[in-house]
Amino acid sequence: xxxxxxxxEMTLGPFFPRExxxxxxxxxxxxxxxxxxxxxxxxxxxxxxxxxxxxxxxxDAAGRFDSPDFLGWGRAATDAxxxxxxxxxxxxxxxxxxxHVNFLILYSGLMRQLQTxxxxxxxxxxxxxxxxxxxxKRLIGERISANSYRFDIRLRGGEETPFFDD
Amino acid sequence: MAILxxxxxxxxxxxxxxxxxxxxxxxxPSQPLVRRPHTPAELSGPRVARRLPQVRGDxxxxxxxxxxxxxxxxRVRVLDEDGAPLPGAVVEAWHCNxxxxxxxxxxxxxxxxxPNFYGAxxxxxGDSGLVELRTVKPGAxxxxxxxGWWRPPHVHFSVWGRVWLSRLVTQMFFPGEPLNEADAxxxxxxxxxxxxxxxARLVPSRTSELIYEYQLVVRGRKATARMP
Numbered sequence: 569x570x571x572x573x574x575x576x577e578m579t580l581g582p583f584f585p586r587e588x589x590x591x592x593x594x595x596x597x598x599x600x601x602x603x604x605x606x607x608x609x610x611x612x613x614x615x616x617x618x619x620x621x622x623x624x625x626x627x628d629a630a631g632r633f634d635s636p637d638f639l640g641w642g643r644a645a646t647d648a649x650x651x652x653x654x655x656x657x658x659x660x661x662x663x664x665x666x667x668h669v670n671f672l673i674l675y676s677g678l679m680r681q682l683q684t685x686x687x688x689x690x691x692x693x694x695x696x697x698x699x700x701x702x703x704x705k706r707l708i709g710e711r712i713s714a715n716s717y718r719f720d721i722r723l724r725g726g727e728e729t730p731f732f733d734d
Numbered sequence: 735m736a737i738l739x740x741x742x743x744x745x746x747x748x749x750x751x752x753x754x755x756x757x758x759x760x761x762x763p764s765q766p767l768v769r770r771p772h773t774p775a776e777l778s779g780p781r782v783a784r785r786l787p788q789v790r791g792d793x794x795x796x797x798x799x800x801x802x803x804x805x806x807x808x809r810v811r812v813l814d815e816d817g818a819p820l821p822g823a824v825v826e827a828w829h830c831n832x833x834x835x836x837x838x839x840x841x842x843x844x845x846x847x848x849p850n851f852y853g854a855x856x857x858x859x860g861d862s863g864l865v866e867l868r869t870v871k872p873g874a875x876x877x878x879x880x881x882g883w884w885r886p887p888h889v890h891f892s893v894w895g896r897v898w899l900s901r902l903v904t905q906m907f908f909p910g911e912p913l914n915e916a917d918a919x920x921x922x923x924x925x926x927x928x929x930x931x932x933x934a935r936l937v938p939s940r941t942s943e944l945i946y947e948y949q950l951v952v953r954g955r956k957a958t959a960r961m962p
Contacts, residue, residue, distance in 0.1 A: 582838075641782055
């Protein structure tokens with residue numbers, strides 16, 4: 569069978585429909601042990617970005633990706649101050665991987681999607697280890713309380729978040 | 735079914751910073767992207783149809799509620815790199831109206847809103863990977879704070895493939911538009927053939943709609959497809 573070339577990715581642009589980013593940032597609907605992940609998305613010079621679209625993909629609390637009770641996917645948009653919020657469950661470990669949340673970032677000025685990962689501690693994980701040691705702390709969510717974490721994303725400059733190429 | 739994802743080809747995919755698109759130099763990372771091993775976390779994917787309902791499939795309306803503009807029908811096939819269709823794939827589409835105005839509070843372009851045009855659809859591919867969208871052809875519009883950059887008519891697509899790394903967000907263009915060749919986003923695709931594949935194909939129509947065909951190819955192929 570002949571091989572097809574993947575379609576060229578292009579920027580999301582500034583006008584992603586609002587309705588597509590509403591009501592889907594809560595992955596833990598009905599769950600009593602939810603956590604919150606919040607953060608701020610900034611560009612060069614630290615300026616906060618409005619209406620950045622973030623999507624996450626994670627395992628359920630038992631480390632399963634195909635749970636019938638937990639989709640593991642959500643989408644949020646940043647507000648005018650650059651802040652986003654996800655409500656989810658703390659993912660379990662999966663074989664060979666520490667607990668983590670995959671992030672996808674889409675925005676005007678980003679020619680392609682950007683991918684990063686939030687970890688919960690400085691774990692022994694092959695994806696975290698792929699990042700040079702000095703930058704790994706940028707991938708570890710800051711525990712704010714028993715059930716809330718902060719994960720800021722700096723696209724460029726300063727304390728730039730490490731991003732992955734696949 | 736094991737899925738393989740190969741590294742992006744810099745000829746057929748845009749690179750991060752484009753001279754003609756100033757925001758890219760403020761937002762694309764300055765550090766090289768990190769290569770990571772692919773594990774079940776990246777090579778599995780969400781069944782988003784469980785959470786995202788289908789909305790519309792017809793943005794043009796009917797009768798006295800018809801949107802202004804050239805009526806078009808987009809026939810879009812979602813395939814993987816093996817050419818296999820992806821029935822059940824979720825596809826989001828959005829675009830501006832015939833006057834070049836988006837339904838979005840951040841669109842400051844001085845062009846009229848069309849009360850009969852909505853501008854956003856979410857569809858699920860059928861058995862042959864096909865989604866159909868009836869709509870009007872989008873207009874061109876100027877990009878604010880640029881030196882005369884006009885976006886050519888285009889339709890945005892967001893697609894979920896088989897796995898997390900197959901996620902595709904892209905734009906489809908129309909053939910024969912003079913603005914295509916000056917567009918910093920389309921021209922960022924260096925390979926002319928890859929760029930050409932971003933143009934819809936006009937096919938004969940005997941109805942009141944112009945019909946365009948298009949393919950969306952998501953990343954990923956079956957691990958067994960290539961033998962040594």
